[in-house]
Amino acid sequence: MNDRMMKAVLYDRYGGPEVLYLSRVPRPEPAPGEVLVKVHAFSVNGGELAARAGRLRLLTGRKFPKRVGLDFAGEVAASGAGVTRLAEGDLVWGVLGRTSGFGSAAEYVTVSAERVGRLPDGLDPVDAAALPVxxxxxxxxxxxxxxxxxxxxxxxxxxxxxxxxxxxxxxxxxxxxxxxxxxxxxxxxxxxxxxxxxxxxxxxxxxxxxxxxxxxxxxxxxxxxxxxxxxxxxxxxxxxxxxxxxxxxxxxxxxxxxxxxxxxxFSGDFKQAQWDDLARHVAEGKLSPAVDTVFPLEETAAAHRALESGGVRGKYVVRVV
The missing domain is CATH 3.40.50.720 (NAD(P)-binding Rossmann-like Domain)
Incomplete structure (x- = not known):
């Protein structure tokens, strides 16, 4: 198997959850100041449903294929030049920045090291994926x-x-x-x-x-x-x-x-200080993850469909590994 490729969820046209499909795309490499994160899990958010349906097309444009997935929890797989705060194997969580668009519905994602934080000790990455929001x-x-x-x-x-x-x-x-x-x-x-x-x-x-x-x-x-x-x-x-x-x-x-x-x-565009705050709130018992259902990556469309149907209790989480 080509280790330069990875699985990712894409869509080639705006529409309902049925437009989503799993494909293989080139695995990204971290630029200076970035980390490559092996994604363990991500959650489904309302904004990406609206984007996929075409309600935000004035912002998202008509260039396809497009990606889904905004937040993530996983482990650092590699670091770009200049990254010293994080090391390979560190468990982290984060949200892609406003300029990055979507894309965490994949086996790997690259993100600025400033936009991720370490998970609190003992928190499972699948549960952690319910908490970045x-x-x-x-x-x-x-x-x-x-x-x-x-x-x-x-x-x-x-x-x-x-x-x-x-x-x-x-x-x-x-x-x-x-x-x-x-x-x-x-x-x-x-x-x-x-x-x-x-x-x-x-x-x-x-x-x-x-x-x-x-x-x-x-x-x-x-x-x-x-x-x-x-x-x-x-x-x-x-x-x-x-x-x-x-x-x-x-x-x-x-x-x-x-x-x-x-x-x-306001809209969230969080950096290290916010992730430190979140970890501290979890460690102090002020916050606990609320996971409604965990879907496999192959069923990302089903997770989208479930969120659109309403009635979620907490978060729908998609497990990648």
Whole structure:
């Protein structure tokens, strides 16, 4: 077998999960400042589903084949020139940078050494693959919202990848956590630490009361949920309404540019400090991985299909080795 080749998941046209296929492509080599990571597992994220379906084609363009996979957990297989912090065999996790696009659905991936961190001792890489998005929740609640003990926190999409981490963190930070989720997932989010779990399909936002912090992982009805904020309240959103992206982005931009600081938006582009934070939260017991189902690499399309169907509890993880 040619060790310069590797398996990777590709697609040649926009569409549903059925467009994904497993192929063999050249194995990348690390450039200076990069590491080559042998991927053990990765998770499936909503943004890559939207990209694969063509909803982001203004950004992703029409050049094919394209790749999927954003985050990863694995081990360092080789290092480029100038990398001293990491060594071959180190267990690491990370997220590909904004300019790198997708591509972790593969046996190997190259990434800047600054964009990966070491796994906490004893954490299995497959479980670890469910946690990189938790760095988003840490940044959202602690850094962007400044969540304080005894404040009321509302988490939209509480059973999902970022949402489940936010529920755990909100409880660990001493907040009173209300979790919005499907009826079938209410016991799940209670088990994560939510003080109150509410079926978002049967309870209207106006019936929820007032909150000091709202974390939105959904992207729709931002104005409606902004109205639930107490004086001095903060809303952080990490999502865009994919049915109306222009309007959604326009509202968020106006919130920032015109000083409506109650709504704050950001997208994760994490480096070493964030990975150190994430590892510390795991080691301190503030965060635990929530893995719904583990799929083999050959069934990446099935993992995409499952996430699109809704109802995920934590993360769908794809095992590579």
């Amino acid at each position: 938790a760095a988003t929740a840490i940044t959202a609640l602690r850094d962007k919202a400044g969540l304080r003990p005894r404040e009321r926190l509302l988490v939209r999409g509480a059973a999902g990848g970022v949402g489940n981490a936010a529920v755990q963190l909100g409880r660990a930070y001493g907040a009173e956590v209300t979790a919005l989720a499907r009826a079938a997932n209410l016991d799940f989010v209670r088990g994560l630490g939510a003080h109150e779990a509410v079926d978002h399909r049967t309870v209207r936002p106006a019936e929820l009361g007032r909150f000091d912090v709202v974390l939105d992982t959904v992207g729709t009805d931002i104005r409606t949920f902004r109205r639930l904020l107490n004086p001095g309240g903060r809303m952080v959103t990490i999502a865009v309404d994919l049915e109306r992206p222009a309007a959604s982005l326009g509202y968020l931009a106006a919130s920032v540019v015109h000083g409506r600081g109650r709504v704050r938006a």
